[in-house]
Structures are given as C-alpha cells and as structure tokens.
Amino acid sequence: MEYQNKKMFKFAIFFLHFLFTISSSSTIIPLPSTLRASARNQSWSSPNSSFSLLFVPITRSSFFLAITYNPGNVIVWSASNNGTGDAVVVDSGGMLNLLRNGALRLVNGSGPIVWDTGTANRGVSHASIDDSGNFQLLNSDSFPLWSSFENPTDTLVPSQNFTVGKILHSGSYSLSLDRSGNLTLKWNDTVEYWSLGFNSSINGNLSSPRFMLRPNGILIGLDPSIPSGMVNMAFSTDYGEGNDGFRFLRMDDDGNLRIYSTSGNSVAGNVTPTWAAVTDQCQVFGFCGDTGICNYRDSNPICGCPSQNFEPIDGRKGCKRKVELEDCPGDVSMLQLEHTKFLTYPPEVSEQTFIVGIAACRSNCLQSGSCIASTLVADGSGFCYMKTPSFVSGYQGAVLPSTSFVKVCGQAVPNPPLYKDTSGKYDESRLHVMVVVVVVLAILLALVAVATGFWCWFYWGSEKSGYISxxxxxxxxxxxxxxxxxxxxxxxxxxxxxxxxxxxxxxxxxxxxxxxxxxxxxxxxxxxxxxxxxxxxxxxxxxxxxxxxxxxxxxxxxxxxxxxxxxxxLRNGSLDKFLFTPEESLNWENRFNIALGTARGITYLHEECRDCIIHCDIKPENILLDEVHTAKVSDFGLAKLMNPKDHKYLTLASIRGTRGYLAPEWLANLPITSKCDVYSYGMVLLELVSGRRNFEVSPETDGKKFSLWAYSEYEKGNIEAIVDKRLEQVNREQVVRAILVSFWCIQEQPLQRPMMGKVVQMLEGVIDIERLPTPEPVAEVSGSSTTMTLNSNVGALSTYATSTTAPSSSPSFINMGISPPRSEKDTAKESSSLLGLK
Incomplete structure (x- = not known):
C-alpha cells in the first residue's frame, strides 16, 4: 500500500510539473515519440509555432534534421557531424526516435544509427521545444541533460549563450571563444584571421565570459566581473529598429560571421545580412582555396588563378599548377604579381619572415626548396613573408601596395584581362554581351545627336530656344x-x-x-x-x-x-499645417516617425558630414513631408550663406531665428554651436506630442506658456494633459520617451543638452534616458512677430523684451523659452542689459 502511495505521489508530482512546463511557453514531447522524414508537415513545434524541429528535404530521397524559424524557414540548428558542421543526411526512410530509455537517435531507413545525443539511461523523462528555439531533453526535475543551445552548429539565435568550449562550424571555418573573452574566426582550426574581444575594455580578469545576440541586433559580451554587466561589441545596421523581425548570427561557409535580419513575417529568402565580422571578404583566409586569388567585380568577390600556368578547381577549391614543380622538366621561375598579397596570419607571422628588399624577397624564395610563394608588404616595414607549401591564399586589388611572387614551371604566362569567376568559367560570354550593348548604345546616341541637330536647326531663334539650356x-x-x-x-x-x-x-x-x-x-x-x-x-x-x-x-x-x-x-508641405490647424492632423505613429526622421537628418548635418552644418532655424515650417509623411529637413546650410564673413561662429548681429525656438545663447552673445539646433529640435519635439505651439498661452495652461506648463504637468505625472487631444491612440512608452527627450534638449546650459546622435538613440530606446536635472532660471525672447532678425541696433532690440535673470520672487524655471511675468521697469532694465551684451 505504501509503495502504491509513493508511486501515485511521484505521478502527481510529474503531472503537475508537466502542466507547469506547458504553461511556461514550452511544448512537451513525451517518451516515446517519433518523427519520420517521409511524413510531410510532421514536426515538433514551439507553443507559438515560431520554431519547429523537422526534416528538411534536400532532394526527393534525402533529408536532414533541423530546427527552423517559421514562417521564414531559417535553419538555426541541424543534427551534424562534430568538427565540420555538415548536416547528417538520411534517406526517405529516416526517422528521429525519442526512446523510452531517453535516447534521441537519428536512424537511416536501412536501420543504422547516424546521430545520437548520448542520453540513454540518464534519466530523461521528456523533451521540449520552447519559443526561443531551444530543444531540450529534461529529467523529472526539469534539469536539461541535453539541449540544442548547448550543442550549436553554425547559428546562434537571440538569448542563446555562446560560452568557452562551444564552437560554430561551417566547412573549414570555425568560431570559438577563449577564456580571455575573445571571439576568433579560424581556418582549419589553425589560422586565426579575425578576432573580437571585450576584456581590454574592462581591464580585469574574466571568470566565465560569454557572448549573446540580443533581439534588437546588438552583439554583447557578458561576464560576472564586468561592473556594468555587459559590453556592446557589434551592432547590426538595423539595431534598435523594433523587434518585429528575427535576427540571428551565423558562421557562413565563406568564412565570414554575419548577423542576419528578417522583416516581420518574412518568407523564405527575404533574409538580409546587417553586419559582417570581416568587412573585406577577400581578407578571409582560404576564401578562394589553395593558390586562389580573390578580387572584386563591382562589390562582389570573385576567385581566379595567379596566371595561365594554373588551372582552376571546381567552385572555390582553388587552383593547381598545370605542371607541378616536382615534375617540371625545365627551370622554375618566379611569377610577379603586382598589387597582390598572400594573406599571412598567426602563427605564420613569426615564421619565415624577413626584412629585405623586393629583389631579395623574390630571389630568396626562388632559391629555397620549401618556399613556393612570397609577399613583400610595401607599407614601410620591409617585411617579406615566405610561404611554405601548406596553403597559399591570395588577395589582389588595385589599391594594395604589396607585390607577390609565386613559383611556376618554365616561363610565367600572365592572365588575360578577365578573371575567372567562382564557377571556374571564363567571362567571354559576358564580354560578348558588353560589346553588343556598347554598339547598340552608340547607335542610339548617334540617332539622338542627329535628332537634336534637326530640332535646333528648326527652332533656333524661336521662343522655345530659351529652354535648350x-x-x-x-x-x-x-x-x-x-x-x-x-x-x-x-x-x-x-x-x-x-x-x-x-x-x-x-x-x-x-x-x-x-x-x-x-x-x-x-x-x-x-x-x-x-x-x-x-x-x-x-x-x-x-x-x-x-x-x-x-x-x-x-x-x-x-x-x-x-x-x-x-x-x-514635397506635396504634403510643411509640418506646421498638420500640427496647428484643425483641418489637418497626423496619427501618433506618423508623428513619432517624423520626430525620428528629423533627428536623423539633423544628426547627419552635425556629425556625419565632412563639415558640421548648423541649421540655425529648426522649426515645423522647415520640416517638410513627402507623400508617405517622411520628414525632410529644409533650409539647412542657409545660415552660412547669410553670414559669409564668419564661418566659425554665428553671431547675434548676423543671424536670423524664430520666436520660441531660439536657444538662450543667442541672447547672451555666446558662440553658436550645434547645441542651438538641439534646443530648437526639443521645442519641435514637444509640439509634435502636444499639437500646440511651445509659446502658446491659454486659460487651459493657467496663463503660462505651454512649454512651462507641460513641464509642471509632467512633474505631476499628468502625461495625458500634454498629449494632443486629437490623437485617439498613442504608444505611451514612446510618448513619455519623446517628452523626456524634449526636456533634455531644451536645457539652458548647452553642455547639458545631448548631441543629436544620442537624441536618436534615446528616442529609439537603445539607451536609457537619465533623470532630468533641477530646472534653472532662463532667458526669454518674446514678441508678436513669428520670425525675427536679431540686430545689434537699439531700434530692433527694443522690439523684443528679454530677460537674462528671473526675479528673485519668481520660482525656478527650466529653459523652455519662457520667463516669469515682468514689469515695464524690469523690461527696460533687461533690454539695457542685453544692449550692453552683459
């Protein structure tokens, strides 16, 4: 009886665990279970069907076992041979068997086991696959005894840790992590041609380094010894642009490590690379095989042979001599290759390296029995690398300063102008096509020239001739x-x-x-x-x-x-008509995209142009919208045209601005920097949220200008009062982010305002927004005119009441283009102060 009670108790515990596991976003696969290669649409899928374990067909009679991301069918894991990453192939009778003893085995139709997890009789109670793409074999305590995350093949998905001892394989190439925190790419586990580490950034000893790809496309390094918890190491080009798509990191068979992105519910094939470890593909060791030479056609890497003394092997397997050196009946000579280098990475750097001239670099290799090629790096170092017969990987480019030599039998026969491509076929057909295209274009241009001549002869001197230019x-x-x-x-x-x-x-x-x-x-x-x-x-x-x-x-x-x-x-005109007129309006998604687009445009002017361009007049009227409401900043660079005598600083006497958007430094006669544009952008951003002018005064705002009233409402936590009432639905997180960023942009001190590049990151949510500082007293420009020109003469300045300090009886004010009420006496005094440029 006691035995039966214990048995029932264990069964109840297992049943409760089973229910808990189901509720925790995992699909349970009981023992025993089977997947058949011949059974179409049979799979073990995660609860939300994002990931599935299934057989992927290669041909009608061959399959391999893989975990795919659906519906894009991106393969993120496969049952593969250790050390190569090559998937194990089975015939149409192949099966995946999850046995009662806990073994997970892949068998061919004829019966032999071709792949096994080695978990037989280790206490496996069930299997599961979760919404992150991890397939696991678990015991009754939900402890994983085997998982796909711990046995990666060539791909990492978000939330999958890559730790010391794990390796991604793809053909001859591999990715590994050492204990010092360096990711390394290797060819044949010997030649290390790329490395990325984070230990140098923290200057500390690492206890258990690991890497992970975040869903937003950032590759991060993690270790308990890192004070901040993590280090950002690489960014995909679309990082921070939402998590609707799926991103993954893959070790490709061309030797490069890449981050790939899909867009939303993408279909198979709609996958694009958004980051590559080796930006120059020709720098990947062995990319074109032994004695192959990598070059570029347009932006695509192609492979060829050093000369006509060689013949290509299929694909990217390299080249072989038509006559091997040991079989050479005559003399051996050295073929000289200009703008070419044979890649040399550790451990080869310390071996067979000499400091000699070009003649010695050639002759030393010719006289050496072990050297088959040499490279002189013309970078001032004088290094000459002697290549042994193990493997030679070449790179040729018009801007490479290196000169290389390779041994050939008899006389060296140079290549024809066109290289052979990766398939080993000549480009003669392409040459013929190009010749035909050139001839056709020449005939068309001749006809156009004749027609133009007749047109000019008939219409010369008429009214229409004015349009010729x-x-x-x-x-x-x-x-x-x-x-x-x-x-x-x-x-x-x-x-x-x-x-x-x-x-x-x-x-x-x-x-x-x-x-x-x-x-x-x-x-x-x-x-x-x-x-x-x-x-x-x-x-x-x-x-x-x-x-x-x-x-x-x-x-x-x-x-x-x-x-x-x-x-x-731009047909949609300027932003102001959509914000401040009742007839037009924009939804929140459009407004937020306009805010981001405007910020990116200003960032380009400030930080990405050869010379920093300060706009000096950022306002809704200068933000134009195209047919799909994409924001485009206009009138940039005009401030420089208006001020030809001083390109370093824009002065109070020579610049134009707009009421409500001018930064305080205009009135203090301080140098004008890009932070003035940041201030103006902050005002525009607040207007995008509210749909009201930042200097607007109404009973609703208690007689205060809207920008000051908005800050007080934010302090009370009344965000809804700031948001435009015409907006029926908003993303509250984005709204709060936009309001905080606007308050940071309109700080009184220029140094407290962020750079526009950081503004973009804060809006995107890539970085956290810090707590706002305590508000400061502010200078103010007021007046009835919307646009004004500030001049250094008395008549112009007396038109605008200004304040450089708030009265002692007034509360503290943040810099939002506002000031407390003033008496006529105060106004006169403040105007005099400005005239003295104090």
Missing part, C-alpha cells in the same frame, strides 16, 4: 550635381513667381515646373551679398549632403543680384 537638366539632376539656372528660366518655370508656397526667414518660396515636368520649390534668398563664385562654393557644400531626411537641392541661380535655390517639391 535646361533641356537635359534631368540628366544633371540624376548625377547629383546642382543645376545652374538663369533667372529668366526660373521666371518661366514659376510663371513669373506667381504661385507662392510661403515665406520664411530667408525669403519667399514659389512653386515651379521644370521642362522635364519635375515639380520644384524655388526660394528667393534675401540679404545675400556674396559674389557668384563664393555663393556657388557654398551651394556645392549644401548639395553634397545626401540623406533620406534632408530636402534635395536640384539647382541654383547666381545672376547679378539674384540668388535663388531650387529644391525638390
């Missing part, structure tokens, strides 16, 4: 160079400047149509005193900026006193 502007525009237009042409394109789109601080804007039917926006600049040559130089600088979130400059006019810029026309 602009006839081919489409071609110039496509080349990226700004077109030079005459003032008369722009008058014609704009119908005498009749359709006015708006007026900003730099001049009026008119709509125009070019002769190729392209719509443009023509801006007439005011106050430009530069000569034509200097103006064209500045325009060239502006036109060299290319970014998705910047308005493209099509052309310009510098004729006499006329200075005009021609931009692409």
């Amino acid at each position: 602009a006839k081919y502007e489409l071609f110039d525009y496509a080349s990226g160079a700004p077109m030079k237009f005459s003032y008369k042409e722009l008058q014609q394109f704009t119908k005498g400047f009749s359709e006015k789109l708006g007026k900003g601080g730099f001049g009026a804007v008119y709509k125009g149509i070019l002769t190729n039917r392209m719509a443009v926006a023509v801006k007439q600049l005011e106050g430009i005193e530069q000569g034509e040559k200097q103006f064209r130089m500045e325009v060239a600088t502006i036109s060299s900026t290319h970014h998705l979130n910047l308005v493209r400059l099509v052309g310009f006019c510098a004729e006499g006193r006329h200075r005009l810029l021609v931009y692409e026309f």
Whole structure:
C-alpha cells in the first residue's frame, strides 16, 4: 500500500510539473515519440509555432534534421557531424526516435544509427521545444541533460549563450571563444584571421565570459566581473529598429560571421545580412582555396588563378599548377604579381619572415626548396613573408601596395584581362554581351545627336530656344550635381513667381515646373551679398549632403543680384499645417516617425558630414513631408550663406531665428554651436506630442506658456494633459520617451543638452534616458512677430523684451523659452542689459 502511495505521489508530482512546463511557453514531447522524414508537415513545434524541429528535404530521397524559424524557414540548428558542421543526411526512410530509455537517435531507413545525443539511461523523462528555439531533453526535475543551445552548429539565435568550449562550424571555418573573452574566426582550426574581444575594455580578469545576440541586433559580451554587466561589441545596421523581425548570427561557409535580419513575417529568402565580422571578404583566409586569388567585380568577390600556368578547381577549391614543380622538366621561375598579397596570419607571422628588399624577397624564395610563394608588404616595414607549401591564399586589388611572387614551371604566362569567376568559367560570354550593348548604345546616341541637330536647326531663334539650356537638366539632376539656372528660366518655370508656397526667414518660396515636368520649390534668398563664385562654393557644400531626411537641392541661380535655390517639391508641405490647424492632423505613429526622421537628418548635418552644418532655424515650417509623411529637413546650410564673413561662429548681429525656438545663447552673445539646433529640435519635439505651439498661452495652461506648463504637468505625472487631444491612440512608452527627450534638449546650459546622435538613440530606446536635472532660471525672447532678425541696433532690440535673470520672487524655471511675468521697469532694465551684451 505504501509503495502504491509513493508511486501515485511521484505521478502527481510529474503531472503537475508537466502542466507547469506547458504553461511556461514550452511544448512537451513525451517518451516515446517519433518523427519520420517521409511524413510531410510532421514536426515538433514551439507553443507559438515560431520554431519547429523537422526534416528538411534536400532532394526527393534525402533529408536532414533541423530546427527552423517559421514562417521564414531559417535553419538555426541541424543534427551534424562534430568538427565540420555538415548536416547528417538520411534517406526517405529516416526517422528521429525519442526512446523510452531517453535516447534521441537519428536512424537511416536501412536501420543504422547516424546521430545520437548520448542520453540513454540518464534519466530523461521528456523533451521540449520552447519559443526561443531551444530543444531540450529534461529529467523529472526539469534539469536539461541535453539541449540544442548547448550543442550549436553554425547559428546562434537571440538569448542563446555562446560560452568557452562551444564552437560554430561551417566547412573549414570555425568560431570559438577563449577564456580571455575573445571571439576568433579560424581556418582549419589553425589560422586565426579575425578576432573580437571585450576584456581590454574592462581591464580585469574574466571568470566565465560569454557572448549573446540580443533581439534588437546588438552583439554583447557578458561576464560576472564586468561592473556594468555587459559590453556592446557589434551592432547590426538595423539595431534598435523594433523587434518585429528575427535576427540571428551565423558562421557562413565563406568564412565570414554575419548577423542576419528578417522583416516581420518574412518568407523564405527575404533574409538580409546587417553586419559582417570581416568587412573585406577577400581578407578571409582560404576564401578562394589553395593558390586562389580573390578580387572584386563591382562589390562582389570573385576567385581566379595567379596566371595561365594554373588551372582552376571546381567552385572555390582553388587552383593547381598545370605542371607541378616536382615534375617540371625545365627551370622554375618566379611569377610577379603586382598589387597582390598572400594573406599571412598567426602563427605564420613569426615564421619565415624577413626584412629585405623586393629583389631579395623574390630571389630568396626562388632559391629555397620549401618556399613556393612570397609577399613583400610595401607599407614601410620591409617585411617579406615566405610561404611554405601548406596553403597559399591570395588577395589582389588595385589599391594594395604589396607585390607577390609565386613559383611556376618554365616561363610565367600572365592572365588575360578577365578573371575567372567562382564557377571556374571564363567571362567571354559576358564580354560578348558588353560589346553588343556598347554598339547598340552608340547607335542610339548617334540617332539622338542627329535628332537634336534637326530640332535646333528648326527652332533656333524661336521662343522655345530659351529652354535648350535646361533641356537635359534631368540628366544633371540624376548625377547629383546642382543645376545652374538663369533667372529668366526660373521666371518661366514659376510663371513669373506667381504661385507662392510661403515665406520664411530667408525669403519667399514659389512653386515651379521644370521642362522635364519635375515639380520644384524655388526660394528667393534675401540679404545675400556674396559674389557668384563664393555663393556657388557654398551651394556645392549644401548639395553634397545626401540623406533620406534632408530636402534635395536640384539647382541654383547666381545672376547679378539674384540668388535663388531650387529644391525638390514635397506635396504634403510643411509640418506646421498638420500640427496647428484643425483641418489637418497626423496619427501618433506618423508623428513619432517624423520626430525620428528629423533627428536623423539633423544628426547627419552635425556629425556625419565632412563639415558640421548648423541649421540655425529648426522649426515645423522647415520640416517638410513627402507623400508617405517622411520628414525632410529644409533650409539647412542657409545660415552660412547669410553670414559669409564668419564661418566659425554665428553671431547675434548676423543671424536670423524664430520666436520660441531660439536657444538662450543667442541672447547672451555666446558662440553658436550645434547645441542651438538641439534646443530648437526639443521645442519641435514637444509640439509634435502636444499639437500646440511651445509659446502658446491659454486659460487651459493657467496663463503660462505651454512649454512651462507641460513641464509642471509632467512633474505631476499628468502625461495625458500634454498629449494632443486629437490623437485617439498613442504608444505611451514612446510618448513619455519623446517628452523626456524634449526636456533634455531644451536645457539652458548647452553642455547639458545631448548631441543629436544620442537624441536618436534615446528616442529609439537603445539607451536609457537619465533623470532630468533641477530646472534653472532662463532667458526669454518674446514678441508678436513669428520670425525675427536679431540686430545689434537699439531700434530692433527694443522690439523684443528679454530677460537674462528671473526675479528673485519668481520660482525656478527650466529653459523652455519662457520667463516669469515682468514689469515695464524690469523690461527696460533687461533690454539695457542685453544692449550692453552683459
């Protein structure tokens, strides 16, 4: 009786554990169970069906066992032979058997075991596969006795730890982690050609280093001894752009380690690489096989042979001599290869390395019985590497300074101009195609030239001849160079400047149509005193900026006193009409994307251009939207055009700005830096959230300007009061993030404001947003005019009441373009203070 009670108790415990496991996002596979290769659509899948263990067909009669990510069918694990990473192949009668004794075995149709986990009679009670893609064999205490995560093949998925002792294999290549915290890529487990480590960043001893790919596309290093807990080591190009897609790290058979991304519910084949360990594929040792030479056609690596003394082996298996050196009936000579190097990595660096000249590097190898090739690295070191017969991996490129030599039998026969590709076939067919294309294009160009000649002969001197100079502007525009237009042409394109789109601080804007039917926006600049040559130089600088979130400059006019810029026309106009007019509105997703796009555009101007470009007038009117509401910053670089005498700092006397968006340093006569744009962007960001002007005053805001009122509401935790009432649905996390970032951007001290690159990261949620500092008193610009020009004369300054210090009786104010109420006496005093530039 007691025995039966114990047995029932154990059964109850197991049953409860079984139910708990099911509820914890794992699918339970009981003992015994079987998967058959011939049974279509048979699999063991995770609860949300993201991952499945199944047989993947190679042909109609051959299969291999794998874990795939669905629905993309990305293979993340396979039953493979240890040491190679090659999947074990079974025939159509193959089966995966989970036996009662806990063994998991892959058998062929004829009966032999081809793969085994080695878990027989070790207490396995069941198997499971969870939503992270981990397949496990567990005992009754849910302790894993074997798991796919602990036995990786060539791929790592997010949350899968890569620790010391584990290896990713792919053909001759492998990825491993040593105890010092270095990831290394090796060829044949001997030649280490790439390494990435994090121990140097912490200067400490590592106890149990490990790597992991996060779902957002960041490769991190982890160890208990790291004070911060982790170190970011690599970033995919789409890191932080949401977790809708699936990212994974794979050791590819070409010897490169890559992060791949899928987009949402991708289908098979829609997988793109977003990071590569070795950016130059030709630097991967052995990529083109023994004695193969790697080169590039466009951006694609191709493989060829050193000369016609060699013949290719199929695929990327390298090249072999047509006559081997030991069978050479005559003399052996040295083939010289310009701009070529034979890759040399540890441990070869310390062996057969000499400091000699080019002649000695050649002759020493020729006279040595063990040397088959040599490379002189022309980098000033004088190093000559002698290659032994073990393996030679070559790289050739037009910019490589190295010269190499290789032994051949008899006279060296150079290669024809075209290399052989990776399949070993000549490019003669491609050459024939190119010849035909060139001939056809030549005939077409001749016909165009004849037609153009007739057209000019018939219409020369007529009214239409004025358009000849602009006839081919489409071609110039496509080349990226700004077109030079005459003032008369722009008058014609704009119908005498009749359709006015708006007026900003730099001049009026008119709509125009070019002769190729392209719509443009023509801006007439005011106050430009530069000569034509200097103006064209500045325009060239502006036109060299290319970014998705910047308005493209099509052309310009510098004729006499006329200075005009021609931009692409964006049909949705400027952001302000969507924020501040009741007829138009945007949903939260569009607003957040506009905030991100604008921040990225400004980041490009500040941090990614050759010269930092300060916009000086960031406001909703200068943020334009295309058909899909993509934000594009306009009027960038115009501040420099307005201030030709001083390119280092923009001064109070020479710059234009807009009420509500000017940073305090304008009024303190301090140097103007990129932090002024950060301040203006913060004001725009707050307006994107609220749909109200930052300087707006209303009974709803208790008579305070909206920016100050918004901060007080944030301190009370009343976020909903700040958000635009027209928004029916918002992402609260994004809203809070945007509000906090806006408050950071409009800090009074420029040093407290973040750089725009950090603003983008905070908005994306890549980095945490720190606690806001205590609010400070603030300087204020007020007035009835929306756009103003600050001059150093009394008449202009007396128009705007300013404050450099808050009255002692007033509360503390954060820098949001606001100040406490002031008396007329205070105003006069403050204006005098500003005039003295105190």
